[in-house]
Amino acid sequence: MREAGYYHVYNRGCNRQPIFLDDDSIYFVSKPVYLGAASAFSLRSNGYVYMTLQEDGVDLDIVEDKLKEIETRGELDKVKFIYTISNFHNPGGVTMSYEKRKRLVEIAEKYDVLIVEDDPYGDLRYEGEAIDPIFKIGGQERVLLLRTFSKILSPGLRLGIVIGNKNIIRKMVMAKQASDLCTPSLTQRLAARYLQRHNLLAQIKPTIALYREKKDLMLTELDRNFGDMNGFYWTKPEGGLFIWFTLPEGFDTGEMLELGKAENILFVPGQAFSLDNTCRNSMRLSFCLPPKEDIIEGVKRLKKVIVEYGKEKKLL
Amino acid sequence: MREAGYYHVYNRGCNRQPIFLDDDSIYFVSKPVYLGAASAFSLRSNGYVYMTLQEDGVDLDIVEDKLKEIETRGELDKVKFIYTISNFHNPGGVTMSYEKRKRLVEIAEKYDVLIVEDDPYGDLRYEGEAIDPIFKIGGQERVLLLRTFSKILSPGLRLGIVIGNKNIIRKMVMAKQASDLCTPSLTQRLAARYLQRHNLLAQIKPTIALYREKKDLMLTELDRNFGDMNGFYWTKPEGGLFIWFTLPEGFDTGEMLELGKAENILFVPGQAFSLDNTCRNSMRLSFCLPPKEDIIEGVKRLKKVIVEYGKEKKLL
Numbered sequence: 001m002r003e004a005g006y007y008h009v010y011n012r013g014c015n016r017q018p019i020f021l022d023d024d025s026i027y028f029v030s031k032p033v034y035l036g037a038a039s040a041f042s043l044r045s046n047g048y049v050y051m052t053l054q055e056d057g058v059d060l061d062i063v064e065d066k067l068k069e070i071e072t073r074g075e076l077d078k079v080k081f082i083y084t085i086s087n088f089h090n091p092g093g094v095t096m097s098y099e100k101r102k103r104l105v106e107i108a109e110k111y112d113v114l115i116v117e118d119d120p121y122g123d124l125r126y127e128g129e130a131i132d133p134i135f136k137i138g139g140q141e142r143v144l145l146l147r148t149f150s151k152i153l154s155p156g157l158r159l160g161i162v163i164g165n166k167n168i169i170r171k172m173v174m175a176k177q178a179s180d181l182c183t184p185s186l187t188q189r190l191a192a193r194y195l196q197r198h199n200l201l202a203q204i205k206p207t208i209a210l211y212r213e214k215k216d217l218m219l220t221e222l223d224r225n226f227g228d229m230n231g232f233y234w235t236k237p238e239g240g241l242f243i244w245f246t247l248p249e250g251f252d253t254g255e256m257l258e259l260g261k262a263e264n265i266l267f268v269p270g271q272a273f274s275l276d277n278t279c280r281n282s283m284r285l286s287f288c289l290p291p292k293e294d295i296i297e298g299v300k301r302l303k304k305v306i307v308e309y310g311k312e313k314k315l316l
Numbered sequence: 317m318r319e320a321g322y323y324h325v326y327n328r329g330c331n332r333q334p335i336f337l338d339d340d341s342i343y344f345v346s347k348p349v350y351l352g353a354a355s356a357f358s359l360r361s362n363g364y365v366y367m368t369l370q371e372d373g374v375d376l377d378i379v380e381d382k383l384k385e386i387e388t389r390g391e392l393d394k395v396k397f398i399y400t401i402s403n404f405h406n407p408g409g410v411t412m413s414y415e416k417r418k419r420l421v422e423i424a425e426k427y428d429v430l431i432v433e434d435d436p437y438g439d440l441r442y443e444g445e446a447i448d449p450i451f452k453i454g455g456q457e458r459v460l461l462l463r464t465f466s467k468i469l470s471p472g473l474r475l476g477i478v479i480g481n482k483n484i485i486r487k488m489v490m491a492k493q494a495s496d497l498c499t500p501s502l503t504q505r506l507a508a509r510y511l512q513r514h515n516l517l518a519q520i521k522p523t524i525a526l527y528r529e530k531k532d533l534m535l536t537e538l539d540r541n542f543g544d545m546n547g548f549y550w551t552k553p554e555g556g557l558f559i560w561f562t563l564p565e566g567f568d569t570g571e572m573l574e575l576g577k578a579e580n581i582l583f584v585p586g587q588a589f590s591l592d593n594t595c596r597n598s599m600r601l602s603f604c605l606p607p608k609e610d611i612i613e614g615v616k617r618l619k620k621v622i623v624e625y626g627k628e629k630k631l632l
Contacts, residue, residue: 040495043494154502156501156502157500157502158498179356181352184474184475186506
């Protein structure tokens with residue numbers, strides 16, 4: 001059990017004896033990409049390769065083509081990992097299909113690359129069938145699995161779990177010790193006792209029911225408000241916390257943020273999930289926290305902001 | 317309030333935008349030096365300058381000479397900080413005198429260098445008068461003060477405090493966010509509520525009384541067992557947790573560790589507090605945890621180990 005598992009995975013590369021990332025390392029991330037991972041990675045190396053996110057997970061043709069190209073350059077040993085959020089992507093909302101998971105493992109085996117599977121939301125599935133983790137398909141020598149208690153027990157504990165190759169874990173422990181000795185024993189014990197005494201997955205069933213309703217409501221409201229507008233589309237997550245909402249080219253959600261604030265609504269501009277200043281016409285919507293009436297009102301105000309901005313910029 | 321304050325101070329230098337240490341940075345540390353600080357520093361830069369630890373704190377003539385020399389080389393901008401434990405040094409047990417604190421600030425001002433004052437043990441004073449913190453003498457633009465709750469509330473909270481220049485703190489917060497988002501809010505709130513409701517310094521009075529007795533007892537036992545032996549000396553701390561015990565040249569406390577374990581006693585070999593593999597004839601003794609009868613028995617066994625090793629190596 002480690003604190004904020006995934007952050008520490010990446011940042012361990014900051015040491016003189018890097019566990020993952022050197023200055024000239026290459027790593028694969030989705031586009032859009034989870035902000036926390038991307039900023040930790042890019043502190044160390046800018047050698048990212050983008051994998052476009054599709055409805056059923058990242059585009060694996062890109063991964064295969066790029067790895068082939070890197071192999072031709074003789075730089076395969078610079079590739080440190082392929083990072084992917086398998087379930088209910090942040091911010092994308094989509095889930096990688098079983099077929100893609102299997103193919104990803106095959107590609108990783110072929111080029112002998114580590115997969116880092118980040119799965120913070122997997123237990124928050126509201127509909128559809130659970131899909132085998134990439135970790136299960138590829139095994140612990142090929143896949144490093146990151147989980148967290150933040151979404152199912154308490155974010156304030158800052159506790160995560162890393163499962164994978166023994167040597168990697170050992171090096172992470174050493175780096176963690178040099179960084180801050182260890183994760184607070186108090187929060188570790190709290191979580192451990194809770195798991196001993198309670199069935200965590202049974203406990204979160206009411207939460208899942210509530211989140212499902214809110215997710216469905218937000219999707220319904222998006223459809224009601226934007227269903228007939230050309231060039232507007234959004235992901236339909238089967239779980240997790242986020243919907244990725246894409247507007248026509250020309251919209252700049254970063255610019256729209258202030259307009260939103262004036263209406264007392266908040267979204268995360270797409271740019272925040274990009275390493276190259278793209279994704280400007282998308283935004284991440286969260287449906288978990290607001291009460292249902294606020295979701296209805298919020299999407300209405302979002303439409304107002306979009307129409308206002310779109311007319312001003314002659315986009316609508 | 318930040319997690320394990322001091323560790324994070326140093327390690328923030330691991331980023332692309334270093335707050336403190338670059339690869340070619342110069343920093344000043346005591347000899348012997350606190351292990352946790354040294355390993356965090358040296359992950360980033362090996363450019364340390366040793367300040368020999370004396371009875372009244374580090375040797376400031378060395379600091380002044382070295383800074384003059386570095387200035388002559390035109391490399392003063394590479395000097396990032398002077399790191400020092402002001403009270404009850406770990407592992408040295410000694411406390412920096414007021415005169416040295418004042419002079420250290422004057423030197424730091426003259427060469428425009430930051431002082432990092434680490435004070436984890438200051439509240440654990442068993443005798444003598446408290447001395448003004450370097451932070452108070454030099455002010456918060458010159459001195460970055462590190463405190464912790466580990467020794468006075470609970471080590472398992474992993475909570476520390478950093479006080480200093482606003483820009484440094486701001487950069488630390490940013491680096492902390494990129495590293496692991498934040499310190500667990502639960503442990504922060506626990507400590508905050510405790511401080512609101514209780515007088516922490518009053519609460520630890522019984523602890524101080526107990527530690528004082530144990531410290532006095534260990535000093536008495538060291539004197540009883542080693543008082544008449546040539547070349548054996550030890551520090552007489554006025555507080556804190558540690559006594560630094562130095563044996564004649566030729567003794568290797570690292571080698572002696574296994575002999576100690578066979579007698580069921582433990583100490584930390586001096587080498588662990590050195591960046592250059594020195595301090596081999598010293599060891600750090602802790603008097604806080606063992607019951608009094610174990611302190612008496614432990615020092616007796618330590619003597620047995622020392623005599624055994626000393627005779628075998630023809631040092632006694």
